[in-house]
Amino acid sequence: MATDLPVRNSIRMSWQRSQESSVDTDQPAPAYFPGIDFDTTLTRAARPVIDALSSELTDEPVCIILTDAKGIVLDRRGGDRSLIRRLDRVDLAPGFRYAESEVGTNGIGTALEVGGPILVLGNEHYTGVLRSFACAGAPITHPVTGGLLGVLDITTQARNSNAVLLSVAKLAARRIQERVIEEANALDQALLSEYYAVCRHTGGSVIALGDEVFMINAYAQQHFDSADQAALIDRTRDARGGTKPLTFLADLPSGISARLAYQPTFLGDTLAGGIVQIREQRSAPRSGTRVPAVPGMAGTSALWRHTTHEVLDACGRAEWLVAEGEPGVGKLTMLRAVHDYSSPTRRLAIIDADDHDLLTTAASELESDADLIIRHAHLLSGDVIHGLADLLQAARDGSIGQDAWVALTMVPGQPDDDALGTQLLSFFPRTVAVPPLRHHLEDVPALVRHLLGRAGVTGVTLSTAALNQLMRLPWSGNVTHLRTILTDVARRRRSGVVELEDLPAECHATTRRHLTRMEALERDAIVDALAAHNGDKTAAAEALGMSRATIYRKIRDYAIHS
Structure with missing residues (x-):
């Protein structure tokens, strides 16, 4: 499709973006998303507004459409049967995403791209099958945070179009924004009342x-x-x-x-x-209790020292224990380091729950007077749990091994296996919670030095700015995640000082929500584009084929520090 025709600049720019996104000019292909939550702050605020508007427009050949901030249709009201059938044929229906990058220029996706209201008339649509429609889209933003919530769109057949459509869409969007703040106030009041009641009662x-x-x-x-x-x-x-x-x-x-x-x-x-x-x-241990520096571990925060003290205490008493924590927090590292510190003359055997010969291996190790750690105990099958319980009972009775120390590592909350709790965990009087890295971020600098040293990287240091950025991250993969990042950094820089801009793209965003694979790729692409253009958001947006409004929104959504 030619993008140099005499049309409004906003439409021509949208055509260019559509062309760069390789949108099919003959047939739109919006993605469908099953399982969408249709009960959200936006839909609750919009429902009475759309009810009233559809009632006012009962005799008008128009359809009122509500989407979320990604252009996914959440609600569709009004319209005669002929119009509804036409909309169904182009998948402008609940669950489908009408993003500009998928269906080209349209009142929903283009409003999201430009960050403002827009009326798209018949032939201004990029794809041919949409040119029989006219649509007016008005973004809905949160009245307090300014965050984009969605779009209110009014669609009709092109022959029925007039400028009033956009005015009606903008008015409805403002009404929805007012309802959002009303609902927020009511919800906050309910929470405040409960808060005061609990404070008084407890x-x-x-x-x-x-x-x-x-x-x-x-x-x-x-x-x-x-x-x-x-x-x-x-x-x-x-x-x-x-x-x-x-x-x-x-x-x-x-x-x-x-x-x-x-x-x-x-x-x-x-x-x-x-x-x-x-x-x-x-209560905390007495202030006079000194927690020694244990070789093989890094961290001096009060929380990490407290956890280390608990494991040291259990190991010193030969008390069997469970180290519980999220994947990657360092459960095995802590158990192994504390064991080697407390019992340097005793051999330690480590067996994973997926070892097909676990029972045979565990029996052999205990018979040879080794201490034992079972990794990922939450994954043990019922039959293995029964056999291991018998083996641990023999070790406890002294009929196998000699004063063996045994520990398990587990991830909290899974699975709900009665045999694990009743037969196996009863042998372990203490569970120590190993904290996730996000709960002791002050240990990140020490961990960086430790992990680089363990990897044999001696000529690389991180600048203060780079370390400060690492301390802002949520670290969903904990210390294992940090090790992966540092390995990547060391692969690209083998000596000198690692600056903030040398960190991988994912380190420049501090959002704590879980990102899908596609969202993570998009985040990294934005970070790379910003770096390539020295932080120039306009140039980065052009390089990515985004509007300036879109890149600003995504920088905010992903908490990208540019």
């Missing part, structure tokens, strides 16, 4: 979590120092948005163990947020 430490609200009561502020408060706040991230009660433990920098009980708060059927009640489980 008299203890309480935290309230909402989409835009965070409160911590005076008792908690007085009872926990600033470092513990920061750890508590970070730990509650795991509960935010949960619709079911949840209880979890947190080892705080001071050494205190706290029990956090999360209870969701609803306004009708809508989640308003949640209340977290905090109870101190165990």
Whole structure:
């Protein structure tokens, strides 16, 4: 399709973007997304507005369409049967994504690209089958955060088009934005009422979590120092948005163990947020307790030293234990280092749960007076658990091995195997929670030095800016993830100082939400483009075939530090 025809500049630019995205000019191909959540803040706020508008336009040959911020259709109302059939033929229906990159110039996708309202008349559409329509799209933004929520689009047949369509779409979008803030106020009020009720009833430490609200009561502020408060706040991230009660433990920098009980708060059927009640489980070790530096481990934060102290204490007492934590936190590293420090003359055998000869190997190692670690114990099958329980009972009785020390590593919360709990874990009187890296980010510089040294990389250091950026990241893969990043860095720079711009693309975004593979690729492409154009967002947008509004939105969504 020629992009140099005499049309409005906004349409010509959209045609160019469509062409660069290789959109089919004959037939749009919007992707379909099953399982879309149709009960969101946007849909709840929009429902009464769309109800009223569709009632006002009952006798008009128009269709009202609501999409999310990616152009996925969430609701479609009104329109005569002929118009609905035409829309169905081009997949402009709930669940389909009408992004400009998939279907070309249109009132939904182009409004998202330019970040403002737009009327697209029949022949201004990029794909031929859409030229029989006229559509007016108006973006809906959050009235407080400014974040893009979606688009309100009004579509009709091209012969019925007039300028009023865009005015109506813009007015409806404003009404929806007003409803968003009304609902937010009602939800915040419900959460606030519950927060005050719990504070009065318990008299203890309480935290309230909402989409835009965070409160911590005076008792908690007085009872926990600033470092513990920061750890508590970070730990509650795991509960935010949960619709079911949840209880979890947190080892705080001071050494205190706290029990956090999360209870969701609803306004009708809508989640308003949640209340977290905090109870101190165990006091920190006496201030005079010194935690020695254990070779093979890195980290001096209070939380990491407290965890190390627990494992050292158990190992010193020959107490069997379970090291529990997310994948990659360093459970095996900690157990192995503490064992070698506490019992340097005893051999340590490490067996993985997927070892087909686990029982035979474990029996042989115990008979040879070795200590034993079973990795990934949560993956053990029922038959293996039965056999291992018999073997551990023999070791406990002294009929096999001599004063053997045994430990397990596990990932919390899986699976729900009765045999694991009743037959196996009963041998282990203590469980030590090994914290995720995001809970002791102050240890990142020490870990960087340690991991580079372990990899034999001696001529590389990281600048202060690079280290500070690493300390901002959520580290979903924990220490293993950090090791992968450093391996990549060392492969590309074998000596000298690693600056902020030398870090891989994923390190320049600090969003804590889980990204799909496609989102991660898009994030990395944006970071690379920004780096290639010295942070010039306009040039980066042009290089990627995006509008300036889109790249600004995506930089904000991915929390990219440019």
